[in-house]
Amino acid sequence: MAYKQYILVCGGTACESNHGIALFNALKKAVEENGLVNEVQVVRTGCLGFCEKGPIVKVLPQDTFYVEVKPEDAAVIVKEHIIKGRVVSRLLYDKNQSKINVGIEGIDFYQKQFRIVLRNCGVIDPDKxxxxxxxxxxxxxxxxxxxxxxxxxxxxxxxxxxxxxxxxxxxxxxxxxxxxxxxxxxxxxxxxxxxxxxxxxxxxxxxxxxxxxxxxxxxxxxxxxxxxxxxxxxxxxxxxxxxxxxxxxxxxxxxxxxxxxxxxxxxxxxxxxxxxxxxxxxxxxxxxxxxxxxxxxxxxxxxxxxxxxxxxxxxxxxxxxxxxxxxxxxxxxxxxxxSKIGTATSKGTKVFALTGKINNSGLIEVPMGTTLREIIFDIGGGIRGGKAFKAAQTGGPSGGMIPPQFLDTPIDYENLAKIGSIMGSGGLIVMDEDDCIPNIAKFYLDFTVDESCGKCAPCRIGGRKLLNYLGKICDGKGTYEDIENMREISEAMSRASLCGLGQTASNPVQSSLRYFMDEYKEHIDEKKCRAGKCKNLLRYTIDKSKCVGCTACARVCPVNAIAGERKQPHTINSETCIKCGQCYEVCKFHAVNRA
Amino acid sequence: MSNLVQLEINGIPVEVPAGTTILNAAKAVHVKIPTLCYHPDLKPWAACGICVVRTSGSPKLLRACCTEVAPGMKVTTHDADIVRVRRTVLELILANHPNDCLQCPRSGNCELQKLAADFGIREIPFPTEVPNIPVDSSTPSIVLNPEKCVKCGRCAIVCQEMQNVWALEFIGRGEKTRMAPAADVTLNESPCIKCGQCSAHCPVGAIYERDQTREVWNALRDENKYCVVQIAPAVRVAIGEAFGLPPGTLMTGETYAGLRRLGFKAVFDTNYSADVTIMEEGSEFIKRFTSGGTLPLITSCCPAWTDWMEKYAQDFMDNFSTAKSPQQMLGVLAKTYYAEKLGIDPAKIFMVSIMPCTAKKYEITRSETMFASGHQDIDVVLTTRELARMFKSTGIDFPSLAKEEADSILGDYTGAGTIFGVTGGVMEAALRTAYCLITGDAQPPSINFEAVRGMEGVKEATIDIKGTPVKIAVAHQMGNVEQVLDAVREDRKAGRKPRYDFIEVMACRGGCIGGGGQPTGATDEVRKARTAGIYTDDEKCVIRMSHLNPQVQKLYADYLDKPLSEKAHHLLHNHYHAKKIYAK
Amino acid sequence: MAKLTLNDLRKLRDQKQKAIEKRDPSNKDAQIIVGMGTCGIAAGAKETFNAIIDELDAKGISHVLVRQTGCMGLCHSEPTVEVIVPNMPVVIYGNVNAEVGKQIVNDHIVNKHLIDNHICDKPAMDIVR
Incomplete structure (x- = not known):
């Protein structure tokens, strides 16, 4: 027996935390109360990606898209939309719509994607x-x-x-x-x-x-x-x-x-x-x-x-x-x-592989000129776990880190170059507050140093030197002279390297020095990594007042750096500690401090 | 003219032929753009990044070595900004290079050292890291020290493209990149033919000749040893360069004198034994040519070439002349004929040869026939570069020495002997003698065989010996050789008579004057000057045909009987063995 | 098949277009399309694909065509499965493991119920047909 209609309720984290569960239950109840159990199915879905306007409710087959729906709206949706076939226009994304099948096509958010390259992907059988x-x-x-x-x-x-x-x-x-x-x-x-x-x-x-x-x-x-x-x-x-x-x-x-x-x-x-x-x-x-x-x-x-x-x-x-x-x-x-799609200098669409600290990682295709904000927050569903956005890296390891102030820059070749990054082939990696910028730069350099062909001197030697300096900084041993040398080397690499790999390899360094100097300063001056990613700058201690002596930390410590009697506060020997962070993860009493 | 390009360099209008690189065009405005990896012998590899310049129309800095001029281009060869980038690149290179210039074989003529001096580098801002990779001293000829390598790529390009040997390769990636034989075997297990062109092209002290001067000094100090020495034809026109003289300056008499000052008891000339070689090899050719032997006959004086043949062209083994090289002939004659004549115990004779060549160091032990005297016929080979160092270490004012003569019975030479030092020279010397021996004439119509001379990679000619055509080919620089062999292979396959009767091969560009043991810095200009020096020496000789060398005639009369005699065969001929390209 | 001429190609296209419009290749009125890009396969799409086919066989269902396709971009939700059943909305399910695959056959195909918590919405208008 088939249902006639379906009510889809967004089950994403954001919607659920916004009374989504109550809404779901209310809709179920309303369907039952109206005796529609055999005609209408209420279903929870994965994240519909439009978290800004959650909780989201969608009615099928009409494809009507309701936003910011509250539990108390459940009865209205069932009475008006399901029974009477009238759209509840105050809950629509575009309030002026009144036709009942106001589907996703009517909402510009979904139109932010535009598929030319990927037109057949996920549609046809590639083997046929x-x-x-x-x-x-x-x-x-x-x-x-x-x-x-x-x-x-x-x-x-x-x-x-x-x-x-x-x-x-x-x-x-x-x-x-x-x-x-x-x-x-x-x-x-x-x-x-x-x-x-x-x-x-x-x-x-x-x-x-x-x-x-x-x-x-x-x-x-x-x-x-x-x-x-x-x-x-x-x-x-x-x-x-x-x-x-x-x-x-x-x-x-x-x-x-x-x-x-x-x-x-x-x-x-x-x-x-x-x-x-x-x-x-x-x-x-x-x-x-x-x-x-x-x-x-x-x-x-x-x-x-x-x-x-x-x-x-x-x-x-x-x-x-x-x-x-x-x-x-x-x-x-x-x-x-x-040529009508895109910006003045960059036509058509661009496919991005959206990865990193983002809710909807995946493959997207957007017209040139789409902003990073649209990509990350609208299409990508925002930062995972509701954390704060720190930077986006376009162009893979040879790109630059783009700080929040450029979220609204329309993406095309020229604009990205202007803000110190590149289009590259379309990797787009999103970083949040838990990412340490010098550490990320080090990660990318590690890659390009490893992948340098070794032919030309600026790339082969310069990349290694940059990586060494970044390592020093992440270990809390960096100096401002190192920063100056990094700038010098970066410039020589980008100007005297033979190929694109060498010319762009220093981009993560150059862009992060430009936009995230405060983090470098912290690493140099205060020997501090605000993201807690630079192991050698971390120190784990146990708060005696919170520790109950459950021994969980001592049992997971791989180097036996934690000592203490059962039911007595434990201590960490910082000499032997390798800062793996397992004690921090395992403590149920928040007694392990990381600083 | 339509193939001229007009452009501006540093604001100065310049007109140069199309296809000229910015590096060469800049010479017109008297700017020598600094370079490191660039070498005029090789197509630009564009690795180092030192020669960057700015051009209109490109936001990037471009490499002058490989960027061709374009009409209307505006080039800035230097400004504060460009110099700064170059300096940083140089500092990076120096930060990857050992700072032990004092002990370096290239100290004083190192191209990196010169750049550092020119840029006034006093300290390197970046921490120095030198890769710790073992030295490869597996061959008797050259030593590869990867620590000093700047990865300019010259050695590999020389080895692969100029020489068609493929012993050296880039291996590893990124910062682990280094120059070594493929699969990381040692040089001695690799296809290396020991020609030493890598060492002659290396800008720094990463590949150099095995230094054996100490062994020679020890022998000279040893009272039980009777030290004698020979000098090869090409040495005399190049050694002056080490003392600031222009390339091609003929220093025969000074070299004899200098060697005596070092303590050698007798000074011989390889040119003498080159004349002997012509007697043997020329007779071998006449015999094969007139009695239907295996043709073409191929010269075998060059040990790098014979090594290549034994590895890569074993199908030509029967075509090789069995005559030993002049060096080996002199060695064996010194320890037999000379020793007998002077009543010296050959066991006490310590025979040193001064060669333009690193492969000669390998040749002296290449087979058991190199011990034909009953002893090792040649004890030590020094390259021109090593001899120059020995002279310098004594303080001898080499250019000012009074000329002396070589020692008798292995010293006098003809013009035919001296031209062995240049490409086409062995062929020309053989033709001079063969013409006379075949026709019975006193002299060929023209003693100079111009067709075999010059820097053309392969020279072909048909020589008319009174109605009998002799078809010859002359190839130099190993990379040019295979096309000649392939042509013969094609004839063989088609069942035709081979298109050549006689082929001369020298492994190095220009012949021995461009040898891997010659003073560094050889370019075609230098090679031409050295070649001119050799031909001047030839012209100066009263006798210019080997068979007329009185001392050679005496050798046969007194000792060997006649060319290709049994004794001659025993002492002056050798044979070849097929080798694997990779010994491992 | 012999090489096509221009007319052959045009004819073939017309014919195939109609077949796809009808969505009725060989008497099958419903389709289950499994995303089999590297992302899908890495997330277990092959197991899902097999589970769906096994379950259809086990239940003796013959009117459903199971197809594969490439990545549709919803890599965070792989394996993804699109289900097209007449008179029901076209739905894309995400995170479909073998178990959910079976559920698709039993709930969606047989019972005409959508499955809770696995619906992944369509990211772009032109992916909707």
Whole structure:
């Protein structure tokens, strides 16, 4: 027996703490009292993400969205909406709406996401080419092959204003036109799927969810620049994406959408997968090319740019996965359509992998120009556990830390550069009050130092020195001279390093020195880490008045640093203590102090 | 002209050919932009970041070594800001480098030391950390000290691209990056051919020749030893550089004199035995050429080349001349012929050779035939660089020494012997003699065979010996050699007569004058000057054909009978063994 | 399948579009779509997928098509499962382990009840069909 209607009550932490449970019970009661138990089901949901306006209630199938609903509103919702079919307009998000099916489409919060790249992800079966075709797949290729000249394709992409989503934001149309301008002959189209930022997985998800969109785009690009051969450079750590790509390649070849004389157009193009061993630097385009050629993955100087002299010295266009996934849509809907999305200099959408101290971590796609606040608080559902926002890191380990004062800055390439960060490939890591800024900078540097290819001196040596200074500061042994040296090294790295990795590796240091100097000062002057993350600055003690001598702390201490008789106050020997914090976690009486 | 590019450097209009780098274009405005990893022999590797400049149109600083000029470009080669960045980069490099310049083999001509001096670095603001990696002294020729390495990449690029050897690689990543053979085997287990070009290109003291001067000093001090010495053709035109003389200055007589001042009892010249080599190798060629032996005949004077062949081109083993190199011929003759003539116990003879080459240090023990005299034919090889140090340590004013002559019976040489020091020289010397021996003429129509001369990587020619064409090829710099071998392989595969009759190979660019043991700082300009010095020496010789060397004629008359005689075979010829590319 | 011509491709697209609109591939009127990106699989989507199929088999239900898809972006709630049953709202469930998977078959498919505490809302309008 099916229900006719469903009342969904947000069960997120924020809504629940805001009388959500009482509301749920009240709705249940109202349904029972009105004898609707067999017709209406009241259900608790996960967080609906709109915590600012909680508690949230949603009625299905009308998809009516009520905000700030109180327990006492339960009876009204049942009487008015369920029984009489009239919307309770005072509870609507947009109070002027009066139609009953005021669904989520009507609320701009949900429209903050806009899916071009991820249009098919989570919608089609990635292993079935037919489903891709059904959603207008390979329609752009049709159009390109039979209605457009290569130059038209380049022009359309130029018109769209699409810029490379791999990080640097170079205009894609311009890149294609450089390669197209080169004399005919062997040219190559390379897809950079060597996504390597920790916590970033935009490209992986795209390839896993919609592999054909990338194949179609590469074929289109091949046609535009005059290449007959493509490579997808993907890290071996992405087995599922590789498997789906292989399936997709086989299907596309079977259908004649890759290979000789595609769809009878006379144009031939095929794609080969090349696996990378996972070096971060191989995401840098010239290092990537070296790796495809079978050489050690080390960047080469540019110019000459790969579009002029790339793979085996031939003109080569390298685009990343996300850039390519935009291409079929641009060609179907037109460059002009695309250019209307986003900001003046940055068109279209950007996919972010939202991670860190955020409620709704996940993959989002928003128009360029969306603010960090919208991403973090509206889409991401705010900071986990209701803590205070401290900083957001865009651009992965080579990005900068963005402080709260820039939460309302519209995100695009230029604005991020202005505030000392980068777009990068789309990792977005959120930090809260429990994160220590110098410690986080150290974490990122640790990564870039490890991943430096070792070719150029500023990056290879400078990165290590920065890391050493950060270590010193986090140990409470830093000085202001160290800070000065860090500034000097950071600048030399960003200006004299050969490739993007080295040029951006000092961003976390530079941005944090700019915006969070107070935390560095605390570490240097007061030997204090306000977030409690720098172990060597911590001291654990036991408050004798609170300790009941339960021995729980002494039992968990891995180094036997805690002594004391049963039922007597315990003490911590700070000499042996390794500051692991287990005693602090285990004490039920809040008797362990951390300072 | 359309291929000229107009630009501005430091506000001064400049016109340079298209494709010129900013580094080279800046010379037009008298600015020598500081560099560290850049070397004119190699395509820019762009690692160090010292040569950064500012250009209009780029927000970043660009590397002058690899950035080509563009029309209308405005370049600033230096300002306070650029110098500051360069200085910080230099300080970072120095903070990763040991501060033991006093004990460094490159002290005094180290490129990093010079940069530090030029920038007036008095203290390094950052803590110094030097990786603790063991020294690789596994080969008899060169020593690799990773602690001193600045990762400029020159050695690996030389080894891979110039020399096609692939012994040195970048291994490790990030701060753990270092130069070493792949899979971290020792150099001696690697494909290394000991040519020493890595050491000649290293800007610092990270790869250098094995220093054996102390062994020589000890021998000179030993009263029971009768120390004799030979000098190779290429040494005489380069050793002056160590004393401030221009490259190519001919210092034969001064070197003989200097060696006697060091205490050598007799001074011989490898040019003499080069003439002997021509007798043997030339006869070998004539024999093969006229009686249908294996062709092409390939020269084997260069030990780095024979090592490469034994590893990478074993299908050419039968093509190799069995004649020993001039160095080895002189060694064995000193301990047999010379010893007998002068009545000296060969066991007491301590034979030192002064070579432009690090591979020669390896050659002296490369096979049992290097002991043909019954003793080790050559006891120690010193490179030109080591000899210069020995001279310096004595205080001898080398350039001012009065010229002396070499010692008789192993000292006189012809012009053909001296040109062994340059690419094409062995071929030219062989052709001079072969022409005469084949035709019976007193002299070829032109004694200079211009076709085999010059810096072209592979030189091909057909020499007309009175109606008989002899097809020859001359290759130098190992990276140029394989194409010649491949051409022959192609002929073999097609069942054709090989397109060459005679091939000369020298492993180093320009031949021995560009050897891995020569004074550092060789560029093509320097190589050309040294080459000119060699040809001047040739021109100065009254006799310019090996078979006319009276002392050589005497050697055969008194001792060996004739070229390729049984005795000659025993003393002056050797054979080759196939080797694994990786010994491990 | 032979290589397509332009017309073949267009025909195929039309045909598939209709099939998808009808949501009725091979006489199945309901669908359970499991998110099988790396995030989903890491969170146990394969177990969920298998549990759903096993439960459908056990209950002898044949009108439900079980499909996979890529990541829909709700990585905090993986594994995610979308359920489409005629005359019921389309729902995306989050944190669906094998147990909840079975519950989906029994409660949502059989009893037409939504499942408490696992509904994950649709994050964007265009993911809703």
């Amino acid at each position: 080419i037919d489903e891709y075709i059904a959603r207008d797949g390979y329609k752009a290729l049709e159009k390109v092959l039979f209605e457009m000249k290569p130059q038209d394709v380049v022009d359309e992409v130029s018109k769209s204003g699409l810029r490379g989503r791999g990080g640097a934001g170079f205009p894609t149309g311009k890149k294609w036109s450089f390669a197209a301008m080169q004399p005919a002959g062997q040219k190559y189209m390379v897809c950079n799927a060597d996504e390597g930022d920790p916590g970033a997985y935009m490209d992986r998800s795209t390839l896993e969810g919609d592999p054909h969109s990338v194949l179609e785009a590469m074929t289109i690009a091949g046609y535009a620049i005059g290449a007959s051969k493509g490579f997808i450079y993907i890290r071996a750590e992405y087995p599922l994406a590789i498997q789906r790509l292989e399936t997709a390649l086989a299907q596309a070849r079977e259908y004649g959408l890759l290979g000789d004389d595609i769809l009878g157009s006379g144009f031939s193009f095929d794609i080969e997968i090349r696996l990378g061993a996972g070096a971060f630097v191989c995401g840098e385009e010239t290092a990537l090319l070296a790796s495809i050629e079978g050489m050690r993955g080390m960047p080469r100087p540019r110019p000459p740019f790969p579009a002029v002299k790339g793979l085996w010295g031939r003109p080569t266009v390298i685009n990343n996965v996300e850039t390519l996934a935009n291409i079929p849509v641009i060609l179907l809907k037109g460059g002009l359509w695309f």
